[in-house]
Amino acid sequence: MGTEAEQTSPERSLVWRWVRFLVGVCLIALGVALSIRAGLGATPISTIPTVQAEVTPMTVGTFLMGMNVFFVVLQVLLLRRRFPPFQFIQVPIAVVFGLMCDAALWATRWITPEHYAEQVLWTVASVLVIAVGVYVEVVAKVAYLPGDGIVFTLHQVIGMRFGTVKQLFDWSLVVLAVALSLLLLGELFGVREGTALSAIGVGAVVKVIERLHSRWLIRRRSA
Numbered sequence: 001m002g003t004e005a006e007q008t009s010p011e012r013s014l015v016w017r018w019v020r021f022l023v024g025v026c027l028i029a030l031g032v033a034l035s036i037r038a039g040l041g042a043t044p045i046s047t048i049p050t051v052q053a054e055v056t057p058m059t060v061g062t063f064l065m066g067m068n069v070f071f072v073v074l075q076v077l078l079l080r081r082r083f084p085p086f087q088f089i090q091v092p093i094a095v096v097f098g099l100m101c102d103a104a105l106w107a108t109r110w111i112t113p114e115h116y117a118e119q120v121l122w123t124v125a126s127v128l129v130i131a132v133g134v135y136v137e138v139v140a141k142v143a144y145l146p147g148d149g150i151v152f153t154l155h156q157v158i159g160m161r162f163g164t165v166k167q168l169f170d171w172s173l174v175v176l177a178v179a180l181s182l183l184l185l186g187e188l189f190g191v192r193e194g195t196a197l198s199a200i201g202v203g204a205v206v207k208v209i210e211r212l213h214s215r216w217l218i219r220r221r222s223a
Helices: 006-040 044-055 060-082 083-107 116-140 146-158 163-184 193-222
Strands: none
Touching: 006 044, 006 083, 006 163, 044 060, 044 193, 060 083, 060 146, 083 116, 083 146, 083 193, 116 193, 146 163, 163 193
């Protein structure tokens, strides 16, 4: 028989992984809120909900919930019998993520940058926070946000590289947000240079974090 620590290790490991996943989701929600507060354009995934929230009394988080649930439905339609039943967990994750985004927007309501330099700093902060959140979410290896789930599904169905599909998907959301903004508001709203910085910068920062983490793990093992 193994020791008590050995017997409980798998359960503790799973709980810890879920904790890390939720921390990652929370950081991503905070990053989304910071991008909106910065005023230089929302992150690609939140551009459409930002426009929708501007023309309705509903919140950004509410529209994010609906959009993410829609992404789960698309996954089911595209994969059909190949859709893993466990991935229905993305539905409650979508709800939690939407609530976290609204909570983060409430918590950051004091952020009202008056100068362009301040807006840039908050936008950069949002990119860094989201990148850390994405990395923490991914290394947890328990689930993923519906926005990532639909990209992975399209990658499976189309056969195109995951990174390429991710870029095309993000920019498609931005294009739709621009069209929706012009149609409903008659002007560009929620999409600016900060949106482009987020689309390009998050992936780049995640790669840097991954390299640094890998080096740290190698040094730790060698020690």
